[in-house]
Amino acid sequence: MNSNQTRLTTPFHSHATAAEVIEGVDLTGRRVVVTGGASGIGTETVRVLAAAGAEVTIATRDQAAAAKVAATFADLPGTVRSAALDLADLSSVAAFVRDWRGPLDVLVANAGVMAIPVREVTAQGWEMQLATNYLGHFALTMGLYSSLRAAGRARIVVVSSGAHRDAPFNFDDPQFERRPYHPWAAYGQSKTADVLLAVGARRWAADGITANALNPGWIITNLQRYMDEATMREMGAIDENGEIIPQPYLKTLAQGAAASVLLAASPLVEGVTGRYFEDNQEAPPATPEVPGGVAAHALDPDAADRLWDYASSVLATA
Numbered sequence: 001m002n003s004n005q006t007r008l009t010t011p012f013h014s015h016a017t018a019a020e021v022i023e024g025v026d027l028t029g030r031r032v033v034v035t036g037g038a039s040g041i042g043t044e045t046v047r048v049l050a051a052a053g054a055e056v057t058i059a060t061r062d063q064a065a066a067a068k069v070a071a072t073f074a075d076l077p078g079t080v081r082s083a084a085l086d087l088a089d090l091s092s093v094a095a096f097v098r099d100w101r102g103p104l105d106v107l108v109a110n111a112g113v114m115a116i117p118v119r120e121v122t123a124q125g126w127e128m129q130l131a132t133n134y135l136g137h138f139a140l141t142m143g144l145y146s147s148l149r150a151a152g153r154a155r156i157v158v159v160s161s162g163a164h165r166d167a168p169f170n171f172d173d174p175q176f177e178r179r180p181y182h183p184w185a186a187y188g189q190s191k192t193a194d195v196l197l198a199v200g201a202r203r204w205a206a207d208g209i210t211a212n213a214l215n216p217g218w219i220i221t222n223l224q225r226y227m228d229e230a231t232m233r234e235m236g237a238i239d240e241n242g243e244i245i246p247q248p249y250l251k252t253l254a255q256g257a258a259a260s261v262l263l264a265a266s267p268l269v270e271g272v273t274g275r276y277f278e279d280n281q282e283a284p285p286a287t288p289e290v291p292g293g294v295a296a297h298a299l300d301p302d303a304a305d306r307l308w309d310y311a312s313s314v315l316a317t318a
C-alpha cells in the first residue's frame with residue numbers, strides 16, 4: 001500500500017475460514033499450483049480451492065504425502081494431482097517448470113521452513129531459509145511467467161509471515177556469510193523477501209498478473225518443529241505439560257488458509273497487486289503501539305526492485 005492507495009477491506013473477520021471467504025466462487029477450469037500443499041496450511045488451501053472446482057497441483061518434495069492428500073480429496077468437484085518440486089534445488093525447480101504445460105491461473109507460494117537452528121546451505125550453496133522460502137519461489141515464478149501471462153488474469157499469492165517485521169532484507173549479507181547466523185533473523189529476512197516478491201511483480205500488471213503477500217496468522221503445524229518446548233512456552237503457545245494453550249489469536253488450519261484462498265480466488269481482490277494481507281484484510285502499517293501490520297521495509301518498491309535484481313543475478317550464477 002502506498003500513500004495514494006486506500007487500504008482494501010473485506011467483510012471477513014480475522015478468524016473466518018477459507019471456505020467462507022470464497023463461498024459461492026466457482027473455480028471450474030482454473031489451474032492452480034500450491035507449493036508445500038502436502039501438509040499444514042497448504043493442504044487446506046488445496047482442499048478449499050479444489051472444493052470450488054479448481055484443478056490443483058500440489059508441488060512438493062514428498063510425493064507419498066501428496067498422493068495421500070490427493071486420494072483424500074478425490075471426491076471434490078475439482079481435481080488434485082501432485083508433482084515433484086524441491087525449492088531448495090534449482091534443478092528440481094527447472095524440471096517442474098519444464099514439465100508444466102499450458103496456462104497457470106494461480107500460483108500459491110506457500111512452502112516454507114522456519115528457524116532452522118544452524119546455518120544450512122543448499123546444493124547451490126545458498127542459505128536454506130532464504131533459498132526455500134524466497135529464492136526457490138522466485139525461480140519458480142520466473143520460470144512460470146509465460147504460463148501465468150497466458151492465463152490472462154493470473155494471481156500470485158505469496159505466504160509470508162509476521163516475522164517479516166523484525167528483519168529488513170540485508171543486501172550487504174543476505175546469506176549470512178559475514179554476520180553471525182540467527183535462525184529467526186534468517187526466517188524473518190526470507191519472509192520480508194516474500195513480500196518484496198509480490199511488490200516487485202507489479203511490473204507484470206500489464207500482463208494481467210497480480211501478486212499479493214499474506215500472513216496466515218499463528219497455526220500449529222509442522223513448521224514449529226525446530227522450536228523447542230522452552231521457546232513455545234515462552235511464546236505462550238504451550239503449557240508446562242506441553243499442551244497447546246488455546247489463544248484468541250491462534251487459528252485453526254481452516255482459518256489459517258483463509259487469506260491464501262481469499263487472495264487466490266476472491267473477486268474482492270481482482271486487479272489488486274503488490275499488497276500484504278493479515279487477518280483477511282489488507283494490513284495497516286506496523287507501529288510499535290499495535291501488534292501486527294506491515295513493515296515499511298517490506299513494501300518499499302526500491303527494495304523490491306533491488307531484490308529482484310539480486311535474485312536474478314544469484315540465479316544467473318547458479
Ligand SMILES: NC(=O)c1ccc[n+]([C@@H]2O[C@H](COP(=O)([O-])OP(=O)(O)OC[C@H]3O[C@@H](n4cnc5c(N)ncnc54)[C@H](O)[C@@H]3O)[C@@H](O)[C@H]2O)c1
Pocket residue numbers: 035036037038039040041042059060061062085086087088089109110111112113114132159160161162215216217218219220221222223224
Ligand atoms: N503455521 C504458522 O503459524 C505460520 C505463520 C506464519 C507463516 N507461515 C507460513 O505458512 C507457510 C506454510 O507453513 P505451514 O505452517 O503449513 O507449515 P508446514 O511445515 O506444514 O508446511 C510447509 C510445507 O513446505 C514444504 N517444504 C519445505 N521445504 C520445501 C522445499 N525445499 N521444497 C518444497 N517444499 C518444501 C514442506 O514439505 C511442507 O509441506 C510457510 O511459508 C510458513 O512460513 C506459517
